[in-house]
């Protein structure tokens with residue numbers, strides 16, 4: 254299972270020149286309209302968000318009561334549902350806007366979709382469901398199937414509502430329960446509600462002038478149109494593109510996975526780039542069943558999760574089970590810090606060690622583009638000039654290679670983006686490129702209002718909405734509880750472990766905490782669970798003592814990590830436990846099992 258990431262000897266680099274280039278590239282990309290540059294998929298653009306996969310089924314509205322309602326049928330809902338079932342809570346209603354479970358993996362069926370974090374730790378509940386991932390980084394259909402497997406295994410389909418959006422969620426203080434209204438005319442109540450709506454689920458389009466004028470075919474990557482392209486999500490070739498000129502706009506993590514498939518299939522492919530992604534070695538490989546059998550002794554997945562997280566922090570893990578690009582960067586930082594004499598391990602020196610390790614890594618990744626891409630100018634334009642964690646790091650062994658395919662063209666916009674969309678195609682550098690199809694790999698809304706992304710704004714005690722409670726920034730305890738919102742739980746990473754490299758770890762851990770608390774309330778006959786104001790304030794104060802965000806800092810190239818280069822005052826609350834993810838998971842394990850539930854009242 255060993256994987257080699259590039260491991261060249263450190264070379265003498267002109268650090269000042271590199272940092273100056275980073276700033277220059279960033280400055281070029283800062284736009285005054287920041288996050289406002291993107292278009293919401295409504296009105297004439299609403300069709301881009303329609304579900305092309307599963308037809309909507311009519312059903313009668315519901316007016317009943319459940320113990321737990323869960324908003325979102327992705328990993329959060331599935332993991333929390335599973336833990337609740339294990340804790341003996343049976344009536345769990347997952348409400349999901351898609352036509353099945355899966356969340357991200359329901360929507361993202363584009364060719365080449367694959368997890369970027371090793372399957373052994375990325376896929377939740379592998380041990381419980383007895384599934385062996387087929388590859389180190391499995392492809393999307395296997396993850397989607399796994400989501401359905403969890404749903405079946407834990408009986409979560411029974412009460413689930415698909416193609417259903419919450420429109421109103423309001424706390425009823427007299428009855429100590431939540432009232433839920435949906436776009437299907439449902440009006441039911443739930444003792445507890447948990448929100449697992451995911452950070453990236455509302456597709457957005459680039460605000461390019463003339464976007465509505467295009468007369469050809471177009472779609473967003475999260476709504477892939479196989480009827481147009483041919484092929485299927487399981488890897489069948491896109492056989493209807495052989496005579497087509499296609500543009501893909503955007504070169505983020507999605508595009509990196511799609512481009513090799515389009516390059517193979519299209520007559521002409523234009524990859525339109527504003528900012529290159531950093532694309533490191535993938536080194537995917539099948540998982541050997543004999544090896545899996547050997548390592549999958551009871552508790553194996555927890556051990557792997559702990560090991561990966563341990564390898565991310567600044568602790569000194571002795572073994573690296575996953576061995577990939579994520580742990581590689583952490584190792585480089587750690588070994589530089591280890592080289593410092595103890596008295597020199599100051600925050601400044603540690604930050605400098607991190608920066609040096611990052612520069613070394615990014616130099617290797619930039620060199621990789623030069624080694625793989627035959628055309629020198631194209632290779633140069635594919636080099637990413639920012640710190641690795643300024644944008645989502647990518648890993649792929651066919652993306653850069655795709656630019657050697659005849660008919661595949663990189664259209665670099667030098668940080669400016671597409672000038673215009675016309676009836677016939679797109680314009681960059683004053684030149685119009687005529688195409689039959691435009692694929693928007695333009696990502697998802699981040700940093701727009703909570704209400705806009707979720708479609709509702711929870712109304713807590715005394716009519717206060719969650720947006721009002723968070724007007725000055727997010728306030729929670731453990732990233733799970735919000736004062737003024739009894740019996741409401743959030744399932745997400747911020748203000749908890751905030752482990753970005755393996756997002757599902759945050760979710761499966763919160764699932765355990767929430768199930769433990771609900772089971773405790775049910776056993777003790779409590780009607781309400783709520784964090785005290787004091788405990789929440791103290792938690793947020795503790796978070797503020799940490800180093801803040803290492804990613805998304807203002808001097809990074811713009812992107813959704815740093816609100817397009819315009820960080821807000823509220824963003825400073827988007828942090829995790831000061832001592833790091835591994836320490837958080839240890840802390841919370843004790844918190845939820847010691848029986849005291851400090852800071853939270855059961856009434």
Ligand code: NDP
Nearest residue numbers: 367368369459503504505506507527528645670671695696
């Ligand atoms: P991103 O937001 O990362 O990328 C959007 C792309 O569109 C960027 O390249 C952006 O350029 C470009 N763009 C935006 N506006 C314009 C414009 N006007 N002209 C030209 N280009 C433009 O979206 P993705 O869907 O790629 O990824 C979103 C996130 O989803 C990832 O960061 C990752 O967290 C997750 N993901 C995870 C995967 C996995 O785990 N396997 C796979 C895919 C995605 P610029 O960079 O300059 O803003």
